[in-house]
Every structure is written in C-alpha cells, then in structure tokens.
Amino acid sequence: xxxTHSSKIPEILKIHExxxxxxxxxxxxxxxxxxxxxxxxxxxEECREFLKLLRIAAQSGNLSNIQALEWREVREMxxxxxxxxxxxxxxxTETATFIFSFKRPLFDRLRQQLHDSAELGxxxxxxxxxxxxxxxxxxEAYQKSREEVILRQQEEMMELSTPVVKxxxxxxxxxxxxxxxxxRTQVVMESLLQKIVETGSEVAxxxxxxxxxxxTLTAQHLLKTVTAARLMGAxxxxxxxxxxxxxxxxxxxxxxxxxxxxxxxADAFLMALKxxxxxxxxx
Amino acid sequence: MQKIEEMKIQSSADVVLVRxxxxxxxxEVGFGLVDQTKIVTAASELARNTLxxxxxxxxxxxxxxxxxxxxxxxxxxxxxxxxxxxxxxxKDGFTTGGxxxxxxxxxxxxxxxFEIESVVGEGTRVIVVRWK
Numbered sequence: 001x002x003x004t005h006s007s008k009i010p011e012i013l014k015i016h017e018x019x020x021x022x023x024x025x026x027x028x029x030x031x032x033x034x035x036x037x038x039x040x041x042x043x044x045e046e047c048r049e050f051l052k053l054l055r056i057a058a059q060s061g062n063l064s065n066i067q068a069l070e071w072r073e074v075r076e077m078x079x080x081x082x083x084x085x086x087x088x089x090x091x092x093t094e095t096a097t098f099i100f101s102f103k104r105p106l107f108d109r110l111r112q113q114l115h116d117s118a119e120l121g122x123x124x125x126x127x128x129x130x131x132x133x134x135x136x137x138x139x140e141a142y143q144k145s146r147e148e149v150i151l152r153q154q155e156e157m158m159e160l161s162t163p164v165v166k167x168x169x170x171x172x173x174x175x176x177x178x179x180x181x182x183x184r185t186q187v188v189m190e191s192l193l194q195k196i197v198e199t200g201s202e203v204a205x206x207x208x209x210x211x212x213x214x215x216t217l218t219a220q221h222l223l224k225t226v227t228a229a230r231l232m233g234a235x236x237x238x239x240x241x242x243x244x245x246x247x248x249x250x251x252x253x254x255x256x257x258x259x260x261x262x263x264x265x266a267d268a269f270l271m272a273l274k275x276x277x278x279x280x281x282x283x
Numbered sequence: 284m285q286k287i288e289e290m291k292i293q294s295s296a297d298v299v300l301v302r303x304x305x306x307x308x309x310x311e312v313g314f315g316l317v318d319q320t321k322i323v324t325a326a327s328e329l330a331r332n333t334l335x336x337x338x339x340x341x342x343x344x345x346x347x348x349x350x351x352x353x354x355x356x357x358x359x360x361x362x363x364x365x366x367x368x369x370x371x372x373x374k375d376g377f378t379t380g381g382x383x384x385x386x387x388x389x390x391x392x393x394x395x396x397f398e399i400e401s402v403v404g405e406g407t408r409v410i411v412v413r414w415k
Contacts, residue, residue: 179299213302213320215327216385244320251321252328252389253375 007126008119010058012109013051021051023105031101037088046081046098053077063130066137075137082141095142099135103128162188164195171272172201172234173265177210185221189228196234203272204229207265209240219254226259235275237261239268286311286346292330292359293339301330301342305357308344312353313415322355322413325393328386329359329409335380337361337407347412354395354414365403373399 013020024047029040053074060070067075078099085095106127114120162184167173174192178184192204206225211218226236239262241249249256262268273280286308290301305326309319326342333340340361347354366372373391378384387409391397394411401407 181295212306213323213327215324215331216383216389217327217331220383244317247317248320248324248393251392252324253385253392254383254389 007061007063008110008114008123009063009106009127009130010055010061012106012113013055013058016109017051017055020102020105020109021047023108024051024102027101027104028098031097037090038085050074050077050081063126066130066133074134078134078138079141082138083145086142086145092139092142096135096138099131099138103131106131158184158187162191164191166195166199166201167205167269168273168276168278170200170202170276171269172196172199172204173207173269174204175207175210175265179213180208180211180218180221182221185225189225192225193228193232196229196232202234203237203275204234205237205239205265205268205272207240207268208238208245209242209265211240214245214249216252216254219249219252219256223256223259235260237268237271239263239265285348286344288344290342290344291339292333292342292361295331295334298327298330298334302327304344305355308346308355309413312346312355314355314413318413318415321393322357322411325390325411325413326357328390328393329357329411332386332409333359333361333363333407335382336366337363340406347414352414354412356410356412359409360406361408362406365405365407366399366401367403369399369401 025044028043028047032038032043057071057074060068062068062070065071081098082095085098107124110120110123110127114123163175165173165175172192172195174188176184176188180188192206195201196204206222208214208222214222222238226238229236237260238256241261241263260271262271270280288304288308290304291297292301302323306319306323309322314322330342333342338361340359340363342360343356343358345356345358347356371377373388374384375388376384387399390409390411393413395414396410396412398410399407
C-alpha cells in the first residue's frame with residue numbers, strides 16, 4: 001500500500017486550516033524573541049499564506065518530494081520569506097523556526113484525529129519528514145541570499161579598489177590596495193588603459209604601497225600592465241617599493257630593470273613632472 | 284612553546300589565508316619586517332605551486348626553537364603529478380605553466396634551508412625553514 005496516498009494530512013490541513021493557523025500563530029508569537037524585527041500582522045499574513053499554499057500542495061497527495069511541480073509555489077514563498085528574514089537580521093535558527101514551530105499544532109491535530117497508534121506513528125513521521133525538508137529549504141535559501149550579498153560586495157570592492165586618478169595634465173596615478181590576483185589585474189589593466197585613452201596621458205604611476213606581498217605572480221601581473229600601458233604610448237612608473245619588498249624582489253630574482261621604480265608616490269610624481277617638462281617651484 | 288598549524292590549500296583564496304597565517308607566525312617568532320616579508324613571499328610562491336601544479340594540498344606551519352635561535356618551518360605537501368626533473372624546476376625562468384619561472388628558485392633563495400622531495404605520480408613535498 002502506498003502510504004502517501006492514504007495520508008490524512010491533506011485532509012487535516014483542509015478541514016482544520018483555521019484552527020491550525022491560530023495555534024501556529026500563538027506558537028510563533030510565544031517563541032518569537034525578536035519582536036522588533038517583524039510585525040505581528042505581517043507574521044500572521046505570512047502564516048496564512050504559507051498554510052494556504054501548503055494545503056493546496058498537499059492535496060496532490062505528494063508529501064515526500066518537495067522538488068515536484070506542485071510544491072513550486074511553496075518553495076518560492078519560503079525562499080522569499082528567507083530572503084526578507086536574512087535582510088531583516090534574523091539568524092538562521094530564527095528563520096527556520098518559522099517552519100519548525102508548525103510541528104506542534106500539526107502533531108496535536110494528528111493525535112486528536114487518529115486513534116490507531118501505528119497509523120499515527122506513520123502520519124507523524126510523514127509530517128515531520130515534510131516539515132524538516134521545508135525547514136532545510138528555508139536554511140538553504142537563507143544561506144543563498146547571504147552568499148549573494150558576499151558576491152555583490154566582492155564585486156563592489158573590486159570596483160572600489162581600483163580608482164585611476166588624474167594627478168596632473170598627462171599624469172595618471174593608480175594606487176593598488178590589497179592582493180593583486182589575476183581578476184584584480186584584469187580590472188586594473190582595463191581601467192588604466194581606458195583612462196589613458198580618455199585623458200591622453202603619457203605617464204602612469206602604479207603605486208603598490210598598499211600591496212602587502214609582492215611575489216612572482218604579482219610581479220608578472222605588474223609587468224603585464226606596464227607592457228600594455230607602454231603599447232598604448234604611456235610610460236609607467238612603479239612606486240611604493242618599500243625596503244622589505246625591494247629585498248624580496250632581489251632574492252626572488254625578478255627583473256624590473258626595464259621599469260622605472262621609485263620608493264614613494266611623491267618621488268614618482270616629481271619624476272613624471274620632470275618628464276613632461278614641468279617643474280614645481282616654491283613662491 | 285611550539286606552535287603548529289596545518290592548513291588546506293584548495294583555492295587561490297587559501298593562498299591568501301596561508302600568507303596571513305605565515306605572517307602571524309613570523310610575528311610571533313619575532314621576525315623583523317624584512318624576514319617576515321621574505322618568508323611570507325616564499326610561502327606565497329610555494330602555496331601557489333601546490334595549488335597550480337600539485338592540484339591542491341596542505342601546508343604545515345611550525346615554530347622552531349633550537350638552542351638560542353628561533354625559526355619558522357613550512358612544509359608543503361601535495362599528491363599531484365610530481366616533478367620529473369627537480370634541478371630543472373629550480374632553474375630560473377623554467378616554467379611549465381606560463382608563469383615567470385622564478386617561484387621555486389626564488390623561494391629557495393628567500394629561505395635559509397630548503398628541501399624538496401618529489402616522486403612522479405605520487406606528489407611533492409617542499410620544506411623551507413627561515414631562522415631569525
């Protein structure tokens with residue numbers, strides 16, 4: 001006998017929807033430790049909506065595969081709830097409690113309606129299995145919305161951390177902060193080359209004061225950027241070479257003799273001015 | 284007090300974490316800024332080799348105390364394809380992966396002690412020690 005088709009859960013959800021809703025609501029309000037984060041009316045509305053969708057989905061008789069088409073609306077609703085909870089600052093536990101707190105009202109109802117203990121056991125198992133799956137779905141959606149935030153921040157950081165600034169007519173500066181990996185280099189190179197075209201600059205200063213470690217990969221990325229800028233007709237000066245970085249580069253055996261380097265951005269700027277035939281004089 | 288830590292190297296984000304951990308260890312051992320930078324850079328090269336050529340692996344960080352001197356020992360292990368000709372790999376400018384080909388030799392020059400064992404088909408172990 002296929003137990004899913006004989007389950008009483010769909011029927012109980014249908015007949016006792018109003019009772020289940022009010023009991024669940026009480027349960028949620030009692031366990032809600034973050035009253036400031038969500039309004040009671042909003043919570044009630046979410047419960048009502050969820051219960052309605054749950055009832056409709058359960059009528060299909062499928063209580064075990066929530067990835068099926070008939071559960072799509074429930075999944076979508078739970079995803080949107082998780083998303084808004086994570087934005088409001090709920091913890092994963094608090095978010096999942098939304099689903100898990102429905103267990104008690106549902107189990108109570110099952111106990112009232114079913115008197116055969118074997119049947120009751122089977123139904124409780126089905127109900128708990130279903131709610132656990134839905135709870136996990138909530139956690140997954142919560143996690144996913146957090147990951148999206150991280151991803152977006154990474155992209156924003158990448159954009160933020162590669163400003164190309166115009167220091168003087170024909171002189172650009174590119175202060176690099178953080179690790180210079182392949183993805184960063186790509187962004188750095190693109191924005192530098194773009195700016196060289198836009199401003200018609202002849203000198204670009206790449207400042208690596210904010211790069212904590214210069215290894216062979218970083219050096220290779222720097223050399224590529226310098227070469228690309230040179231192909232566009234701009235000379236590059238690398239500044240911000242600290243003593244410890246200078247020593248490390250020597251030991252690594254990286255050849256930077258083709259590139260003009262300076263200890264500080266100020267030195268590099270003076271040199272760039274000289275190259276353009278400009279001098280600064282104190283009045 | 285000896286301190287030991289083992290870390291996984293599975294992505295380029297792990298390489299950054301290894302660098303940070305090595306710097307932390309180097310500071311605890313009492314390295315100056317130059318020595319810190321040297322061992323961190325060597326670790327960066329070797330961690331990237333472990334990732335790119337060894338297909339990922341582990342690194343063990345150990346603080347050393349021998350007589351009056353203190354040091355930092357890093358052991359990189361991978362179960363990758365191994366290096367057929369270690370002498371060749373240590374030569375500057377030799378690369379099979381499109382890099383500058385200075386990493387392994389550079390790491391050797393940045394460290395006080397350098398050891399490499401590699402068996403083709405089994406993996407590679409590189410040990411570097413830097414003394415204060």
